[in-house]
Amino acid sequence: MELRHDAVIVGAGLAGLRAAVELTGKADIAVVSKVFPTRSHSGAAQGGIGASLGNEGEDRWEWHMFDTVKGSDFLGDQDAIEIMVRDAPRAIIELEHMGVPFSRNEAGKIAQRAFGGHTRDFGKAPVKRACYASDRTGRVILDTLYEQCLKAGVRFYSECILVDFLVDSGRVAGLVLLDLATGALHTISCKALMLATGGFGKLYKTTSNCFSNTGDALSLALGKGLPLQDMEFVQFHPTGIVGLGILISEAARGEGGILRNRTGERFMERYAPVIKDLAPRDIVSRSILREVLEGRGIDGKDYVHLDLTHLGEKAITEKLWEIASFARIYAGVDPVGEPIPVQPTCHYMMGGIPTDADGRVLRDAGGAQVPGLFAGGAQVPGLFAAGECACVSVHGANRLGCNSLLDLVVFGRRAGKAMAAWLEAEGKEWPGPAKGDDEAKENIRQLLAADGPERVPRIRSEMQDVMMQHASVFREEKGLRLVLSALKDLEERYRRIGLSVRDRRFNSELIEAIECGHMLRLARAIAESALFRRESRGAHYREDFPKRDDENFLAHTLAFLEGNGSFRLEKKPVRITRFQPVERKY
Amino acid sequence: MERLFRIYRFDPAKDSAPRYQEYRVEAAPTDRILDCLNRIRWEQDPSLSYRMSCAHGVCGSDGMRIDGVCALACQRLVRDYGKDPIVVEPLPNFRVVKDLVVDLDPFFEKYRSVKPYLLPAGREPELERLQTPQERAVFDEAIRCILCACCTAACPITSQNGAFVGPAALLRAFRYLFDSRDSAPQERMAFLDSPDGAGGCKSHGKCTEVCPKEIDVRKAIGRTKKRIFDAKRSGT
Numbered sequence: 143m144e145l146r147h148d149a150v151i152v153g154a155g156l157a158g159l160r161a162a163v164e165l166t167g168k169a170d171i172a173v174v175s176k177v178f179p180t181r182s183h184s185g186a187a188q189g190g191i192g193a194s195l196g197n198e199g200e201d202r203w204e205w206h207m208f209d210t211v212k213g214s215d216f217l218g219d220q221d222a223i224e225i226m227v228r229d230a231p232r233a234i235i236e237l238e239h240m241g242v243p244f245s246r247n248e249a250g251k252i253a254q255r256a257f258g259g260h261t262r263d264f265g266k267a268p269v270k271r272a273c274y275a276s277d278r279t280g281r282v283i284l285d286t287l288y289e290q291c292l293k294a295g296v297r298f299y300s301e302c303i304l305v306d307f308l309v310d311s312g313r314v315a316g317l318v319l320l321d322l323a324t325g326a327l328h329t330i331s332c333k334a335l336m337l338a339t340g341g342f343g344k345l346y347k348t349t350s351n352c353f354s355n356t357g358d359a360l361s362l363a364l365g366k367g368l369p370l371q372d373m374e375f376v377q378f379h380p381t382g383i384v385g386l387g388i389l390i391s392e393a394a395r396g397e398g399g400i401l402r403n404r405t406g407e408r409f410m411e412r413y414a415p416v417i418k419d420l421a422p423r424d425i426v427s428r429s430i431l432r433e434v435l436e437g438r439g440i441d442g443k444d445y446v447h448l449d450l451t452h453l454g455e456k457a458i459t460e461k462l463w464e465i466a467s468f469a470r471i472y473a474g475v476d477p478v479g480e481p482i483p484v485q486p487t488c489h490y491m492m493g494g495i496p497t498d499a500d501g502r503v504l505r506d507a508g509g510a511q512v513p514g515l516f517a518g519g520a521q522v523p524g525l526f527a528a529g530e531c532a533c534v535s536v537h538g539a540n541r542l543g544c545n546s547l548l549d550l551v552v553f554g555r556r557a558g559k560a561m562a563a564w565l566e567a568e569g570k571e572w573p574g575p576a577k578g579d580d581e582a583k584e585n586i587r588q589l590l591a592a593d594g595p596e597r598v599p600r601i602r603s604e605m606q607d608v609m610m611q612h613a614s615v616f617r618e619e620k621g622l623r624l625v626l627s628a629l630k631d632l633e634e635r636y637r638r639i640g641l642s643v644r645d646r647r648f649n650s651e652l653i654e655a656i657e658c659g660h661m662l663r664l665a666r667a668i669a670e671s672a673l674f675r676r677e678s679r680g681a682h683y684r685e686d687f688p689k690r691d692d693e694n695f696l697a698h699t700l701a702f703l704e705g706n707g708s709f710r711l712e713k714k715p716v717r718i719t720r721f722q723p724v725e726r727k728y
Numbered sequence: 729m730e731r732l733f734r735i736y737r738f739d740p741a742k743d744s745a746p747r748y749q750e751y752r753v754e755a756a757p758t759d760r761i762l763d764c765l766n767r768i769r770w771e772q773d774p775s776l777s778y779r780m781s782c783a784h785g786v787c788g789s790d791g792m793r794i795d796g797v798c799a800l801a802c803q804r805l806v807r808d809y810g811k812d813p814i815v816v817e818p819l820p821n822f823r824v825v826k827d828l829v830v831d832l833d834p835f836f837e838k839y840r841s842v843k844p845y846l847l848p849a850g851r852e853p854e855l856e857r858l859q860t861p862q863e864r865a866v867f868d869e870a871i872r873c874i875l876c877a878c879c880t881a882a883c884p885i886t887s888q889n890g891a892f893v894g895p896a897a898l899l900r901a902f903r904y905l906f907d908s909r910d911s912a913p914q915e916r917m918a919f920l921d922s923p924d925g926a927g928g929c930k931s932h933g934k935c936t937e938v939c940p941k942e943i944d945v946r947k948a949i950g951r952t953k954k955r956i957f958d959a960k961r962s963g964t
Contacts, residue, residue: 241846
């Protein structure tokens with residue numbers, strides 16, 4: 143049976159679902175998700191979504207824009223950032239109208255709170271810009287958007303893995319899915335395909351990300367000659383629960399929480415004298431690790447304390463219920479009376495599939511032609527991306543808290559609109575069933591039959607260890623070269639893996655083998671891009687090049703995977719409109 | 729230290745009956761049960777099937793019955809279980825697909841049946857609809873629900889009456905029925921007022937006992953029933 147939809151969206155987090163809502167009634171669409179849609183990792187977002195509503199005092203989109211540009215260490219494209227922050231208030235009101243249960247202030251309006259890097263008057267003082275629903279903001283928006291999709295009758299393919307997407311004569315033609323329950327492979331023809339698959343924090347040992355965040359779609363894009371942009375910029379959230387990496391929202395500091403070292407000192411006063419604990423994440427993560435390196439971690443160990451004890455039980459219960467529960471269960475501490483042990487945890491990928499501000503995937507730096515599957519023009523006809531898997535770029539070298547959820551709903555909607563326009567222009571004609579699915583199907587058959595001596599869990603955990611050690615918060619050439627040689631060895635071993643489960647139904651061993659192959663490739667993209675950027679900017683800190691170097695590196699990185707398996711790096715200009723780069727201090 | 733796990737195994741396509749398989753796992757007291765399952769799957773037996781994703785009690789994927797109680801495997805730690813073996817079984821009240829994986833389609837079907845979306849009246853205002861913190865507080869606990877199905881799996885009424893909509897769906901119905909922005913309470917109450925709806929609940933409270941997000945599901949259903957009762961009495 144031939145499966146066919148006008149448009150297919152891969153990923154049922156906020157970006158994918160927001161695009162789906164936009165397309166309902168306009169086209170025959172389907173949403174594919176690795177997990178049941180409400181299990182998507184957008185649901186783990188806690189603290190808030192940023193918009194200059196001004197419900198708690200004056201705020202302006204220009205200030206939001208300035209903060210975002212400065213937070214990005216001047217690497218974000220300012221035209222895209224302006225689109226996002228100007229659209230933010232509308233986007234929030236729209237979510238409220240859909241039913242999102244935002245927390246409220248005494249006036250009955252959407253409540254707002256302070257967050258890292260959010261300031262008034264171009265950096266003068268903290269401002270309350272984060273709209274929130276307790277500390278489960280992502281979860282309730284996810285639920286609401288899913289429920290809007292239910293209301294509209296959107297077709298879902300749940301628990302299906304994207305195995306490949308198909309391109310015919312340079313245009314999107316369809317995709318191949320693996321249905322987890324049956325193990326069957328399905329080919330779906332489509333005219334428009336949107337990748338909204340989220341992040342890939344599972345490349346690192348300590349992460350706030352879920353098991354599904356393995357970046358399969360980005361690796362597939364690389365394999366088709368498409369570039370990945372700014373892959374060296376990996377955000378480590380300062381406050382993950384020690385050991386596990388489970389996220390303790392920045393909202394904890396937005397509500398007044400304080401980071402302390404072994405002496406009880408509020409050390410952020412030394413690193414960011416103006417906004418202290420509310421400095422952006424890259425700065426706080428580095429500061430924590432500096433404290434640890436200089437022996438001021440708790441008991442001399444590799445973590446510090448997040449102190450909420452002065453907030454009182456009522457505020458913690460009302461505004462931070464989830465994180466209090468995480469602290470009790472996973473750290474064994476009650477934050478009402480004791481500090482939470484925290485350390486940086488891999489949280490968010492600033493880089494991804496380059497797109498324009500309407501989600502159209504871009505295949506080059508603009509201008510020059512590049513060899514590969516796609517011919518003609520800088521866009522890939524019919525291919526769209528939005529959310530964490532994409533790079534617009536609004537986050538540049540470091541994302542501000544609350545700008546992720548905003549990015550998802552703003553650019554998810556815009557991608558949906560662009561897809562609708564694309565489908566309209568394409569007309570009703572169908573070129574026939576998508577071809578080219580043989581290779582993906584053969585790959586799965588081969589994997590299922592693989593009987594080599596190497597084991598996927600071992601390879602994966604070695605990759606996660608080496609990435610954590612040498613490609614995380616602090617980097618230098620020696621360590622990055624070590625990573626690359628380790629990855630080369632791991633990729634070699636991956637070619638000799640063996641699987642023991644031959645049955646296709648609910649075969650997690652097979653899924654994890656597929657994911658591991660993708661992650662090894664993405665790890666290399668990160669390490670190669672990090673090696674290429676011989677400066678420090680935002681989340682990318684090179685100990686051998688500790689200064690920002692605007693003369694040589696005020697540019698995006700594009701990483702292309704060449705036919706011979708090596709990476710080629712290029713620079714792409716940053717678009718600067720309102721704010722010229724200056725030294726970044728808080 | 730080493731712990732003994734006794735895990736339910738069943739592949740309906742191959743096995744005539746379920747069986748239990750034992751595994752010894754090296755586990756720290758603070759390890760999650762999910763960590764132990766992963767260790768079993770990665771190091772001993774890749775054929776074991778279960779769902780998981782976020783691993784910290786937010787996504788709702790890994791609901792299962794651990795030592796007889798429905799819970800999330802990522803939210804329970806080894807130290808929560810004093811005695812060996814730790815018995816792990818699929819959620820009851822659902823058809824087993826494979827091992828610890830159950831068919832949740834009927835669960836989500838029932839959730840859909842309660843119209844789980846806001847049904848507002850009139851034109852949308854230019855800005856947000858106003859809602860006081862007190863109005864919102866009424867359903868603040870209910871929006872913690874992550875649809876993990878533990879409550880419905882533990883519900884004695886669900887096990888007797890397959891048509892009963894179940895506690896998770898009723899909680900979602902409560903969330904919208906008591907949202908001051910919703911204007912379809914009559915419509916909602918009409919379909920909730922039946923033995924397969926809120927009327928079927930006999931307040932056993934198993935839902936509240938097992939809820940991983942500490943939601944008082946029984947109380948929410950009770951308030952729904954009372955609201956239906958009051959509406960009928962006042963004839964509105």
